[in-house]
Amino acid sequence: MRGNFGSWKRNESVFAVNMPAIDLARLKKQTAQLADLFDQPADFLRELKEILDFYVNRTLRSQGVAPSSVLPTYRTPAVVLRQIETELSSVAEKNPIQALELADALWDEGWLETRLLAAFLLGRIPPQEERLLARLTAWTQAIRDPSVRAALLTTSLTRLRKETPGLFLVLVKEWLYPTRQRMWSNGLQALVPLIASPDFDNLPPIFEIVEPVFKASPAALQFDLQELLIALHNASPDESLHFIQQILKETKSPLPAIALRRMSPDLPLDLQLQIREILRNIKN
DSSP states (O other), rough: OOOHHOOOOOOHHHHSSSSSOOOHHHHHHHHHHOOOOOOOOOHHHHHHHHHHHHTTTTTTTGGBTTTOOEEEOOOOOOHHHHHHHHHHHHHHHHOOOHHHHHHHHHHOOOOHHHHHHHHHHTTTOTTTTTTHHHHHHHHHHOOOOHHHHHHHHHGGGGHHHHHHHHHHHHHHHHOOOOOOOOHHHHHHHHHHHHHHHHHHOHHHHHHHHHHHHHHHOOOGGGGHHHHHHHHHHOHHHHHHHHHHHHHHHOOOHHHHHHHHHGGGGGSSSHHHHHHHHHHHHOOO
């Protein structure tokens, strides 16, 4: 049984009564067989659909993937997708060209599960693959589903972020270019995992590329700016507060101050108090 959220929800009570536990040994065998078809996208998709159909009635709603998805979905249990990803991980890293071809095929299918798997495969492809950045930009521009978008901005960027942070920042800088405001949210969200990484401490380039966005402080990006500010403050409180002070001093627009006041109640208490102090000093 496949369908969208509405049709699935109407059958929730039936599903809740008739859901046996997943046989992990059987699942591992099924996903291993699926991985053998890695270099045959058409056959892989056919086998994948059979697996997703097999498990669609075998989980409660709360265990499924993304209840609020706007894409059609098989209502796949999270454990099933994780096992598929486990089987595909090493083979994708060893065969990046085939991984990209399979990712394209999965993406074009248009289902929640296939697009999540496509996003996962992008994250296993070496950053040196010249077509990777084009896929990331095109797919993040096109997608509206929150779960797939989050996967593209985190999982898909895994190797690029870890192995070539300089190239990663070039990509994000393109997304945050002043004339590309539609991409600003993607750029801000993509930065958070890098800033939170214990291995990353090069914050000055981050401040440089996000400065125009903080100076503009569009209301639609308040949550993104708030999340980024918290990550920056966790990484380096002094640098982050100095950055905010400079933004407020250098811009004549009232929007940064307005945005900071609006997000202040939702900030950690120590940061909240520090922001309020900065705002008072700037006002005076």
